[in-house]
Amino acid sequence: MNEMKAPEVPLGATDHIPRRSQFNDETITLAHGAGGKASAALIEAVFINAFGAPDVTALTDSAILSVPAGRIGFSTDSYVVNPIRFPGASIGDLAVNGTVNDLAVCGARPLWLSAAFIIEEGFEVAELRQIVADMRIAAERAGVQIVTGDTKVVPRNACDRIFITTAGVGLILPERVLGATRVIEGDKIILSGAIAAHGMAVMIARGNLAINAPISSDSAPINELVEAMYSAVEPGSIRWMRDATRGGLGTVMNELAGDSKWGILLDDEAIPIAEPVRGACEMLGIDPLYVANEGCFVTVVAQENAEQAVAALRAGGATQAGVIGEIVSQLPQVVAIRNGFGGTRLVDTLVGDPLPRIC
């Protein structure tokens, strides 16, 4: 355990040296959420130690940020995934990437995040440090700062180990305008990567299925990919964008169809799915179209720019990016998918939740 030790303070030191509380605790108790010394010690030793940035060393009640004129994107999300650690990611990665991605698919450049923690008493400090370290690494990778936060501790069984809520702010350039109403017939649907890995990784990590498969969550920030695409094509040709998280690709496609007047025709064979993921879905009778993703997004791009957009995504590292379907005038407000031998089926909105608490 990487404990924070109080700094050596020479006798007679003046009081402008920050007073640091000793923090050797191994377990979170209700005292850590009570706002007193234990809270201060935890915040300083765990959170400030990881997230501390030049303009946040003063622990005021809110972060004070300078914003240029124009539009900002502002988003929030809560993370309650069970288990909190699974192949490829942890609740900490998700809490950063999820909110970063929500901003990015609105065309925003994510800049700042907040992070609020609800922790069950008895949670191990070492585990909390790991989660916070994951958040710091994810934030660095995405180029965002975590600038404000909150910690609450609740009695045992009042929450399941740890819940994290993040909110984020990003700047939106004026030429970026996205929306379902901007989509027109003939536009291409582009997917940035293979689907269904996150949901299956979490499900298998729960350990109550008698299956084992080398499946890792795809949790990753997508903001760089979005920027790469915007710099490759005329911004107006990017019509609509979403990250395919809970409910998966099938659900976001239905949301687009419902919000526009057009139909969507997908090509089953063009949608990349890693072999172990497809195998696990097949065994469990789960349709990968409805399984959550945490590191890929789907966008609608004008027909004539689709190729360039795909090339930019691939050059940016999304090697499996490609066109997976198009906007059609038949089947208004309906999503359909065509398979290899010419059969077509409806892709409906999911009923119920086959995999609860996956993010």
Next chain:
Amino acid sequence: MKYVDEFRDPTAAKELIANIAALAKNLPRTLRFMEVCGGHTHTIYRHGLEYLLPKSVEFIHGPGCPVCVIPAGRVDDAIWLANQPNVIFTTFGDMMRVPGSSGNMLAAKARGADIRFIYSPLDALKIAQDNPTNQIVFFALGFETTAPATAIAIAQAKTGGVKNFSVFCNHVLINPPLRTILDAENVQIDGFIGPGHVATVVGSQHFEFIPTEYQLPIIVTGFEPLDILQSVNMLLTQYVEGRCQVENQYSRVVRKSGNREALRLLEHVFTTRESFEWRGLGAIGNSGYRLADDYGEFDAEVRFELPAAEVKDHPACQCGLVLTGQLKPAECQVFGSGCTPENPIGTCMVSPEGACAAYYTFGRLARPTAD
């Protein structure tokens, strides 16, 4: 998943579709083939197979979705069991949304009943061993396919002396409802796409009564799109050649005599009930299993005093006509209006293998047929 790809190969599918079209060219009338299994129904809709066939070949959807045939009264009993003090009630996830007379198990769980989804009866047995002060009840359902797994759990409970484990048995048999459907009036069936999974246990010979007593062909069939297309091809070939036989399309899994070990276990652990109530089909004689007397101590119906109230099907529900192939899902009076997967009235709308749910989820698309 190479194993799956082989059975979804587009080139092979196109060849089969062309063969089917050639065989169907000179049919005197439309032929209607019943797929017995919910798994087949799911594959047919999921892969849009209906629309790849000529108009003169129709699928009708049979009674082989074990969730779909559980009557409301049994769901009420399950909820009653789950609400008993100290009981941990275990079930397959599919059952959670099946409506009883007042609400489903999902609502009962939300109100505080300890209901857990499991994937195997042995998971329930493990929960029993891990929670010795609780009573663990397993909601057992399914045809001869899943009954052996339940039988194994019961046999292990007996061997291990597990006193806090019992089974609420709703296992059913495949042949009695097929006879009921074949004996019903207004039913036109020209052949069966036979239940591949059931046949792995009971063997293809179990269905000999269909050609001998009813002069109809049956093809024991796998669950991939190519399996079903090949099965249709085999049914049409029999029709054109004037034959009616049991044929085994699913020979990579199914043997003629089935799985003798599993059959022995079924005979040992279960006994046939005089009668069992089927949703939509009514009471059918000798169509369900209960625990044999030697295993009575593990029978939840013996251990607990169940209310066992009879609950009539919803008056608007036409599941029975759908299950006997007399109505197509969309022709039911409440399909998509009063009855949807969000708020099902009848069980055909609940499980993804139910004919109505599969059609609602995948099929509601205006598409041209192959001709």
